[in-house]
Amino acid sequence: MLRRLHSAPGLVAGLIVAFMAITGSVLSLQPVMDHFSVRSATVAMNVAALANAVSTHLTGVERIVHAASGAVTAYYDGGKGVAAALIDPATGAVLGDYSPSPIFVFFTELHRSLFLGMNGRFASGMSALALIVLAVSGMLLLVRRLGGWQNIFVTAKGTTSQRLHVELARIAIIGLLVSSLTGGYMSLTSFGVIASTSSVGQFPVSVDGGTPAPISSLNALQAVPLADLRELVFPYAGDRTDVFTLTTASGQGYVDQATGALLNFTPNSVGQSIYETLYMLHTGQGLWWFGALLGLAALCVPVLAGTGTFIWWLRRRNQIKVANNAGARHADTVILVGSEGNSTWGFAQVLHQALVDQAHQVHTGAMNDLAVDYPAARHLLVLAATYGGGYGRPEDRDHGARQHDALNQYVKPLRP
Amino acid sequence: MKKLITVLMLATALGTPTLAFAKDTKLSIQMSNYWGPPAYLAVYLNKPDGTFDSTVWVAGGQSRYQRDLRSWFRAASSSNQRIDGITGASIGGGRTMQVDVNIADSLIDAGYTLHVDSAVQDGGLVRDDAVLKLTQANSGTVVAGRGYVGALSVSF
Incomplete structure (x- = not known):
């Protein structure tokens, strides 16, 4: 029964699971590369000073994004649509044009939806489920094979493909469980099975509407150190009733552009904190070395799928047929x-x-x-x-x- | 009696159109060939005075990304209109979306405008990506967008 629980999803979903694992391990390189390329802020800047500096360097700033890697990106009016620039987090100066790596954009979309919209997201979620089943059933099979949990690190016996399968699985199992469980959770969230993870504060009904104050003087922005910033969306130019939308590590709110008051700040819900932690574990964004380990574990999956299928095929091929087998009811x-x-x-x-x-x-x-x-x-x-x-x-x-x-x-x- | 029924039927036939929604209003949006994840779109109507009237269609189902469609989200969140039945999938670059939508006949040629806001993850948030005056003459007219929307048209 347990063996069937392991081999059936392995055979049915082996290809897609291996595909997700390969694309996932490619994506795990992104936070690693970011970690070694991003200049981190040496001087602690507050958001008001940063936003002010950015808006003196760039025209029509739309928003400033502070990524988990520490990279600061500003989106602004580039004349022909939106342009993006990489910002020095220490000074707010423009370091150069920013465009997301086409390779990682491609692999991200491939990994989460295979470019097939919601159907692709469903397939991606199902492959996470398949990997959970494979990992758990595989672990139980391994424990049985080795004769109990106390022998879990004993060298496995068997043919080359069996040993390869067992040894790789033993190395990768924790990483694969983390990837599949967090991925499954993210999938359930994107299908709305797990309730909305984001606390969206209502837009403030009343704003001052007066002359916008200099950005550097806005109290609510001065109070936020860059380290806490996730995103700052600027008000539309010329719209005095519009507000700054501020997202920090702890929640989301609005800042009146005339008075600098923080409006309708909504702290992150427990659900969102859970989501963000799982997101970090799954992507390695903000935890690059962990992501790299998950990526290495994922690289084992294609080999596990290959050796697993080979073992299954050998077992089937070697199945012995008994000649002259009498019926159970007639046999003496x-x-x-x-x-x-x-x-x-x-x-x-x-x-x-x-x-x-x-x-x-x-x-x-x-x-x-x-x-x-x-x-x-x-x-x-x-x-x-x-x-x-x-x-x-x-x-x-x-x-x-x-x-x-x-x-x-x-x-x-x-x-x- | 027969006369009365005829009169009633006639009255119903003539009376209904002022209440009815436009039959077969088709909204068609062709996305530009941008490089990135699927875009969230909000399609909505503004009153003749430029204030928000109602939501026509939302592409992209998650509220935490819908709020990036800011000018729509701001107006819609205070209008309390439900968007359950008028929400669909987000749309990728180069793709075309065609949906049947409800726009009351009384709004056509009445100074209303149709707006599309767009937002893309790790990209831009475009207010009034495409705008179309809601006139009978504009039925089927294709207007170009300035951001992620390549072309927009509505046929009444």
């Missing part, structure tokens, strides 16, 4: 086989043929396919073997009690 001899790697089936096959040669009606079946009744059976043979670290086959042990009781029902009538 029943052989039940518990096998993990198919080897016990080889013994069962030989035994079966030998009994058939002795003119017995023999039925051989998997232990898990135990029938309710074997009315003609006089002999019941159970073949099992050790597995992994030298323990019995996990399924047989897990269901041991149940099967023991069940087998007793058949064994008793066979006694004279």
Whole structure:
């Protein structure tokens, strides 16, 4: 059952999960590159001073964005539509033109929607779910294979593909669980299953409407250090009833451009704080080294998908067919086989043929396919073997009690 | 009696159009070929005096991004009009959106204007990206946008 829970989603969703993992690991490079390229502020500037400096350098500033990497970007009227400039966080001076990396824009869209709109987002969410199922079932399979949690770090035995699968999974599992759980949460949010994560303060109904004061003099902006700023949206030029929209690490509000008063500030809800933390863990934006680790873990996924499929295919190909298998209701001899790697089936096959040669009606079946009744059976043979670290086959042990009781029902009538 | 029914039917037939919404009002927006994630759009009507009247369509379903469509969001959030049935998916660069919308016949040739605001993540927030006077003569007329909207047209 557990094995099927692992192999079915692996086979069905292996390709898409591997695809998401590859695109995700490409994206994990972004915060790493930002970390090593962004100039961080040496002097603590407040938002009023920064906004003032930016608006003296650029005309028609629309908004200033402070990214998790520390980069400050200003969007302004570039004549032909919106232009963006990279800002020195220490002085507010323009460092140069800014345009988002086309590669990362492309991969971001590929990763979250495959350029297929909401259908793509659904596929992306489902692949997160598939990865959760694969990671959890895989972990449980691994624990069984190694003979319990206490052996979780013991070297795995098996064929090359099996060992590769197990060793990589063991390294990557925590990263993959973090990526898939946070990704799943983000997907549920974008589909509105988890309620709106953002507290949107109502636009202030009444503003002063007087002559706009110099930006550097606005109290509410002076009170915010750059470190706390997320985004500052400027009022539309010439619209005295408009306001500054201020988003900080702790919430969102508006600033009157005439009086500098903070209006309708709404602190972040618990839901939004959770979302932001999960977003940081998933993207590595603001936690670049963690993102890099997730990216490395994600690189294991294509190999896991490949080796996993190969192991599944080998198991299927090596499945042993038993010739002259009698029906369960007619067999005088029943052989039940518990096998993990198919080897016990080889013994069962030989035994079966030998009994058939002795003119017995023999039925051989998997232990898990135990029938309710074997009315003609006089002999019941159970073949099992050790597995992994030298323990019995996990399924047989897990269901041991149940099967023991069940087998007793058949064994008793066979006694004279 | 028969006469009365005929009169009633005639009255109904003549009377209805003043109350009815325009039949088959089609809104069509062709996005420009910009490079970036899908855009959020707000399509809304302004009264002859330039103040907000009503929302016609919103492309993009999440409220935390809808608020980037600021001049629309500001007016709409104080108007308390619900946008449940008139919200669709955000639209990517180069894509075309066509939806059936409700615009009352009485607003046509009455000085109303149709506005489109647009916003793109890590990009611009464009107020009045495209504007169209709501006149019968403008039915089917294609106007160009100045930001993320390439072309806008409405057919009554």
